[in-house]
Amino acid sequence: MPNGFTGCVLVKLPIVIADVTDSIIVDNTTCLDELAKKIDHIDVVVRDLEADAVYGGFISPNNLNGFRQNVIAPGRVPNFINNFCSSPKTSVHPYEKECGPRELRSITVHGTIHKQIYYVNRDDDVRHLGEDIPFTKTVKLDPPLPVMNPGNTDIEFKDVDVDIAFDMPRPVRINQTATVSFVLKITEDQQIFIQTCLPDQDIVGQQVLSNTGFEAFSGCVLDVWQTSNVAPGEPGRNGNGSFSVGLGGPATSDCINPTAETASLVQSIPNEVIRPGLRYEFCFYIQDVVPTGIVENYRVDARIAFYNETGQEINSSQVTTFQETEINGTWTRKCVTSNAAPEGAVSGNVSIVFTREGGDTGSFVRIDDATLIVRGA
Ligand SMILES: [Ca+2]
Numbered sequence: 001m002p003n004g005f006t007g008c009v010l011v012k013l014p015i016v017i018a019d020v021t022d023s024i025i026v027d028n029t030t031c032l033d034e035l036a037k038k039i040d041h042i043d044v045v046v047r048d049l050e051a052d053a054v055y056g057g058f059i060s061p062n063n064l065n066g067f068r069q070n071v072i073a074p075g076r077v078p079n080f081i082n083n084f085c086s087s088p089k090t091s092v093h094p095y096e097k098e099c100g101p102r103e104l105r106s107i108t109v110h111g112t113i114h115k116q117i118y119y120v121n122r123d124d125d126v127r128h129l130g131e132d133i134p135f136t137k138t139v140k141l142d143p144p145l146p147v148m149n150p151g152n153t154d155i156e157f158k159d160v161d162v163d164i165a166f167d168m169p170r171p172v173r174i175n176q177t178a179t180v181s182f183v184l185k186i187t188e189d190q191q192i193f194i195q196t197c198l199p200d201q202d203i204v205g206q207q208v209l210s211n212t213g214f215e216a217f218s219g220c221v222l223d224v225w226q227t228s229n230v231a232p233g234e235p236g237r238n239g240n241g242s243f244s245v246g247l248g249g250p251a252t253s254d255c256i257n258p259t260a261e262t263a264s265l266v267q268s269i270p271n272e273v274i275r276p277g278l279r280y281e282f283c284f285y286i287q288d289v290v291p292t293g294i295v296e297n298y299r300v301d302a303r304i305a306f307y308n309e310t311g312q313e314i315n316s317s318q319v320t321t322f323q324e325t326e327i328n329g330t331w332t333r334k335c336v337t338s339n340a341a342p343e344g345a346v347s348g349n350v351s352i353v354f355t356r357e358g359g360d361t362g363s364f365v366r367i368d369d370a371t372l373i374v375r376g377a
């Protein structure tokens, strides 16, 4: 996956359609070239294990959920359905039942048991004899397993184990019973859409808001931010861009409604960085403008909120209120840190709300350099 890519991606994945546990017993008798006193031990391994699928005929897709089909020449051939072929391995010919859903009826398993027999001869020497025993077995599937496309299926052996039991009825004869046990993992490649996410460690420490310096705007409209009663293009913090945004003022601005008692700035948190359990730190710089003769009485609420899938606000909203006495003409940095985002949080936003209270005669605040940093749990 490309670095940093998130969203909806079409992938081809092996979907497990069955795990079949079975075993095969392989008996054989080995005759030695010389008399033996005893068997010391037998080492045994299984080699060249293979599984061949045995399919029954074409099955009607009508009863299979989610199967796409093309019906051609309706009525020309009774009950004939030309299947939609998604496997690049298969070619379709009219009226051939080669591709599309079929029943996996059995699996033929074959392989070789490789043995190393260590025995003690009459001279008390340990001798060694190698032996390969091929075997085959048909594993029936009952009921048969429908697969969408045989060309996309695969069978893999898991947990293969082999045990051997033996006895020596005569000094030149060894009876052996090998038991090969295994799990057949049957998968079919299917294309599905998945939602990809950045790992937590890639987003913790990142600043995730846009137009943080309030430099991008057109007339009264700030880029990215949703606003009410704000004046972009106010003087910014020294040395860091040119502009800030005024909330509730200045009264001379065409962007400001002088009778409104509130002003607000809201920005959505990018959905892909919202993770239940992580915390978010919202900071911004603020100053107030209180010209001589003006009485100030206002408050500023800074807030981080999360919402569930239906858009309802869920817990962990964090609000910090600043009074006019905490803010003056010097740019000051204020921060609010959220509680851990709750389970079910799929969206969220940050906001700054200026509220003019009784007796205020025209003060307002400026905001600049607002950031939201993702913090760990
Ligand atoms: Ca700025």
Ligand SMILES: [Ca+2]
Pocket (backbone or CB within 6 Å): 288, 290, 296, 324, 325, 326, 327, 328, 329
């Ligand atoms: Ca003040």
